[in-house]
Amino acid sequence: MKNSIFSIFMIFLVLFSSANVAVVEANYPSNPNGIDIINALNPSGRRSTTVTGGFTLTNRGPATSVNFASTVLTGPAYTIPISAITFSNPTPIAAATPQIPLVSISITFTIAVPSDAAFGTYSGTITATEVGTNATATLPYTVSVTQGNGIQIVDLQNRDLSALPVNKLQRDELNDNHSFKIKNNENNQVVINFNVPTAQFTDADGDIVDIRFTPNAPTIQANGEAVIQVTFDVPSDQETKRYTGVITATAQGTQLSDTLDISFDVVPDVCSDGIVGTSLRLDIEDPDNNDEFKPGEKIDISVNVDNVGNDDFDVAVEAFLLDADGEEIENEDGGSENINENDDQDFEFSLTVPNDPDKVDDGDTLTLYVKAFDEDNEDEECTVDSLDLEIQLENDDVQIESASLTPSTAMCQETVAAVVKVANVGSDDQDDVIVSIKNAALGIREITESFSLNEFADDEDAKSTKRLDFIVPPNTNEGSYPIDVEVEFGSGDTVSDTIFLNVGQCAPSKPDDEEQDEVEPQPEDEEETDTPDTESGNDEEDQVTGGSTTFLPTSTLFGGRSATTAFWIIADIALVILAIYFLILIFKRRRD
Numbered sequence: 001m002k003n004s005i006f007s008i009f010m011i012f013l014v015l016f017s018s019a020n021v022a023v024v025e026a027n028y029p030s031n032p033n034g035i036d037i038i039n040a041l042n043p044s045g046r047r048s049t050t051v052t053g054g055f056t057l058t059n060r061g062p063a064t065s066v067n068f069a070s071t072v073l074t075g076p077a078y079t080i081p082i083s084a085i086t087f088s089n090p091t092p093i094a095a096a097t098p099q100i101p102l103v104s105i106s107i108t109f110t111i112a113v114p115s116d117a118a119f120g121t122y123s124g125t126i127t128a129t130e131v132g133t134n135a136t137a138t139l140p141y142t143v144s145v146t147q148g149n150g151i152q153i154v155d156l157q158n159r160d161l162s163a164l165p166v167n168k169l170q171r172d173e174l175n176d177n178h179s180f181k182i183k184n185n186e187n188n189q190v191v192i193n194f195n196v197p198t199a200q201f202t203d204a205d206g207d208i209v210d211i212r213f214t215p216n217a218p219t220i221q222a223n224g225e226a227v228i229q230v231t232f233d234v235p236s237d238q239e240t241k242r243y244t245g246v247i248t249a250t251a252q253g254t255q256l257s258d259t260l261d262i263s264f265d266v267v268p269d270v271c272s273d274g275i276v277g278t279s280l281r282l283d284i285e286d287p288d289n290n291d292e293f294k295p296g297e298k299i300d301i302s303v304n305v306d307n308v309g310n311d312d313f314d315v316a317v318e319a320f321l322l323d324a325d326g327e328e329i330e331n332e333d334g335g336s337e338n339i340n341e342n343d344d345q346d347f348e349f350s351l352t353v354p355n356d357p358d359k360v361d362d363g364d365t366l367t368l369y370v371k372a373f374d375e376d377n378e379d380e381e382c383t384v385d386s387l388d389l390e391i392q393l394e395n396d397d398v399q400i401e402s403a404s405l406t407p408s409t410a411m412c413q414e415t416v417a418a419v420v421k422v423a424n425v426g427s428d429d430q431d432d433v434i435v436s437i438k439n440a441a442l443g444i445r446e447i448t449e450s451f452s453l454n455e456f457a458d459d460e461d462a463k464s465t466k467r468l469d470f471i472v473p474p475n476t477n478e479g480s481y482p483i484d485v486e487v488e489f490g491s492g493d494t495v496s497d498t499i500f501l502n503v504g505q506c507a508p509s510k511p512d513d514e515e516q517d518e519v520e521p522q523p524e525d526e527e528e529t530d531t532p533d534t535e536s537g538n539d540e541e542d543q544v545t546g547g548s549t550t551f552l553p554t555s556t557l558f559g560g561r562s563a564t565t566a567f568w569i570i571a572d573i574a575l576v577i578l579a580i581y582f583l584i585l586i587f588k589r590r591r592d
Contacts, residue, residue, distance in 0.1 A: 034061015034096065037107075037128045037139040044144035047254070048115040048187045052108055055139055057093060057128060059103040065090045065131035068109065073143055075122035080143065084112040085124075090131055115188065117145045119255055150256035151190060151220075152183045153249060156227070163261040164230065164247075168384050169209070170267055172236035173274040179229045180260070182249055184220040190251035191219050192226070200245030207235045209243060209266070217252075238266050240326040240367070267384055268326055270318075270371045277381035279309025282372040285346075289387040295425040295456060296355035296399045301334065303385070305372045306344040314375040315339050317347045321389075322367045329359045329366075336375055353391070355399065355425050357459045362393040362427060393456060396490035397426035398433060400497045401463070403485045412474050412506035417467050418446070418499070422487050424453035424462040434488045435466045439481055439501075444470045453489075478505045 036058045045051035057066060068087040073080035087109045094103045109126075122143045129136050155161045161180055169175055184190050194213050201209040210233040218226040242265050250257040286302040293299060305315050317334035332351040339345045351368075354360055366389045374381035401421040410416050418437050424430050430453040438445040446468040454461040481503060486496045 035059050035063050035066060035093075035128055035130050035135060036137045037126060040126070040139050040141040042142040042144070043111065044146050045111075045113055046146055046150060046186065047113050047117050047256075050110050050112045051143065052110055053141060053143065054106060054108045055126065055141070057091070057105050057107050059093050060096050060101065062095045063093060063130040063133070063135070064095050065092055067091070067129045067131060068107065068126060069129070070109075070126050071124045073111070073122035073124040075145065076118050076120035078116075078118040078120075078122075080111065080114065080117060080122055080124075084114065086110045086112075111143050113143075113145055116254070119145050121145075150184075150186050150254075151192070151249065151251050151258055152185060153258045153260050154181050154183055156181060158183075161260065163263065166232070166262060166264040168265045168267050168275055168386070169232050169234050170269045170271060170274045170384075171234055171238055171240070172269055173234045174231065175234070175274060176229060176231040177276070178232075179227055181225050181227050182218070182220060182258070183225045184251075185223060186251070186256065187222050189219060189221045189224075190254065190256065191217060193217060193250050193252055195248040195250065197245050201243050203239035203241070205237070205239065207238045209234050209238060211247070211262070232264075234266060240266050240268060240322070242266075265386065267369060267386060268320070268322060268328070270320055270369055270384055271373065271378065271382035273379040273382070275382060275384055276379065277309075277374075277383065279307060279311065280313065280315065280372050280374070280381050280383045281306040281308055282370065282383045282385045284368070284370055284385045284387055287368070287387070287389065290390055292390045292392040293353050294391065294393055294397065295353055295357075295360050296401070296423065297353050299351045299353060299368070299389070300348070301332075301351060301368075301370065302346065302348050303334070303370050303372070304344055304346050305339060307339040307341055309381075310341055312338060312340045313381060315345065315372055316375045317349075317370060317372050319349070319351050320369040320371075321351060321353070322369065323359065324365055329354055334370070353389075355401070355423055355456075357457050357462075360391050361457065362391060364391040365389070366391060393425065393427045395426055395428045396430065396493055397424070397456075398430060398453065398487055398489040398493075398495055399423050399425050400485060400487055400495055403497050403499050405483065405499055405501055408500075409502040409504060410472050411504050412472050412476050414472050415469055416472060416501060417469050418483060418485070419465060419467050420485055420487070421465045422453070422463065423456075424489075425456045427455055427457075429453070429455050430489045432489070433464075435468070436486050436488070437468050437470070437483050438486075439483050442470075442473060442476065442481055442501075444483070446470055472501075472503060474506070476503050476506060478503055 037055050038058065039056040041054040043051040043053045067089045068091065070082060070085045072082055091107060093105055096103055122145065124141060124143070126139045126141055127136055153161050156179060158181070164178055164180065166178060182192055194216065196211050198208055201211065212231040212233070214229045214231065215226070218228065220226045242263065244263040247260045247262055248257055249260070283304045284301070285304055287299060301319055303317060305317065307313055307315070314336060316336040319332045319334055320328055321330040323329050330351055330353070332349060334347045334349040337345045337347070360366065367386055368389055369384055369386045371382060371384045399422065401423050403418065403420045406417045406419065420435050422433065422435065432450045433453055434448060434450050436445070436447040448466050448468065451464060453464060456462055481501045483499050483501055484496060485499060486494055488494050
């Protein structure tokens with residue numbers, strides 16, 4: 001029995017020993033080094049700063065102390081030397097045991113980023129060496145040198161600023177109303193230089209918008225800031241167009257920089273003292289940019305003026321139409337309104353495109369400028385908005401420049417002249433143009449003979465004035481009568497207008513027996529003279545050519561008697577003839 005118990009005990013002891021040996025062999029790798037480095041933490045930082053890197057050291061063997069080293073860090077056109085990389089050497093670590101077969105600890109180290117390091121990513125290798133055995137393990141890692149917010153252009157409220165809000169500058173203007181700040185987020189002071197690409201602010205004639213900064217080379221302390229004032233000096237003959245460029249601020253001797261977009265329109269000097277003030281904001285709502293118009297067409301303008309200031313203003317609005325050379329060819333007053341603080345006002349008015357080929361032509365680009373200003377202090381508040389308009393001619397296009405009646409108020413049987421001015425604003429000649437007027441109530445329908453108009457570009461023969469005469473019929477009721485004016489051209493195209501004739505109260509006719517010739521007594525020695533009615537007619541454009549005249553019966557056909565008297569005379573004669581006719585019939589029947 002005792003032998004059996006002893007045998008069982010010995011078998012159990014052998015099995016337990018074998019298990020322990022297997023565990024020990026399983027926790028010691030075949031790699032005799034026993035150490036490893038893993039999980040690199042790749043740091044990043046700005047120049048002149050110290051960044052911290054890290055990794056994990058593992059030990060599966062008997063090592064108790066480890067040293068670390070790094071290669072140089074190689075980057076874009078620059079290397080960070082070994083001397084800038086610091087480890088804590090030697091670093092102790094516990095040896096692995098059967099109970100703790102894997103030991104892990106976190107290791108940190110530092111990299112001092114040189115002040116002149118190029119921005120970018122640098123690569124290196126860390127080597128861990130076991131003290132006493134020289135067993136090693138390696139781990140690649142990277143360090144990123146970032147620009148970060150080294151220097152930063154911000155607005156005066158410290159918000160990131162990518163574009164300077166200039167918008168518009170006038171010719172012959174010295175504008176110093178814009179400022180920004182530069183923040184130095186580096187750990188050392190910097191000197192800022194500004195680079196202005198002058199070519200981008202130069203016109204075709206070599207005129208340059210001079211952009212200056214004050215101070216022009218500021219020194220900014222570490223983690224400090226500086227306010228920069230921008231001055232724009234615009235020559236008086238600078239070409240009116242949009243200028244766009246990028247200003248670069250660079251920390252002297254470094255790669256630290258930031259950029260600022262500057263875009264502005266140079267506009268004519270529509271404001272008396274340049275574009276000034278910040279209280280009025282102007283927006284052209286209609287027309288739209290690049291809308292097409294033709295000569296003589298009316299431009300309906302709608303603008304909104306917003307008073308964002310702290311005072312009330314009497315705001316006036318004016319519009320100007322300029323050609324491609326910046327010459328003003330038309331203007332219009334848009335009226336004025338009182339606008340309270342934090343309120344806005346809409347203005348609506350119109351401006352007509354000239355139909356003069358010396359001012360506009362097919363394919364031209366015109367610029368519409370609208371200014372809003374304080375009527376009392378334009379030198380303190382004046383702002384401008386603008387947009388481009390395209391001139392596009394049609395092939396067949398005739399316009400009625402004007403239509404009028406002379407006189408505009410007439411009496412019965414009075415002659416009235418309708419004067420119609422027409423112009424060809426199309427690109428083709430017009431050979432069969434006809435002008436007509438009509439009114440059904442007055443029984444008026446007058447038509448000119450056909451005539452020709454040259455194309456719009458031929459200013460001298462592209463216009464014509466026609467006169468059509470008519471007589472107000474007798475017994476016309478007092479009132480206003482629309483006279484329809486129509487011009488036919490091309491292949492049946494028409495354009496029309498309406499003018500109004502006012503007819504006064506016509507005097508009633510007197511019977512014959514009440515009609516008397518009244519003669520005013522004349523002084524014996526005074527001679528009667530006729531004074532001709534003269535009208536100025538020296539303007540060549542107003543000369544009348546090709547007319548149409550209609551004659552209606554008037555009192556002059558009856559010896560100066562009125563039409564009513566003539567009617568009664570004819571009626572009496574007719575009655576006498578009728579009476580004689582009936583008498584003849586009566587006598588004839590009696591004979592039969």
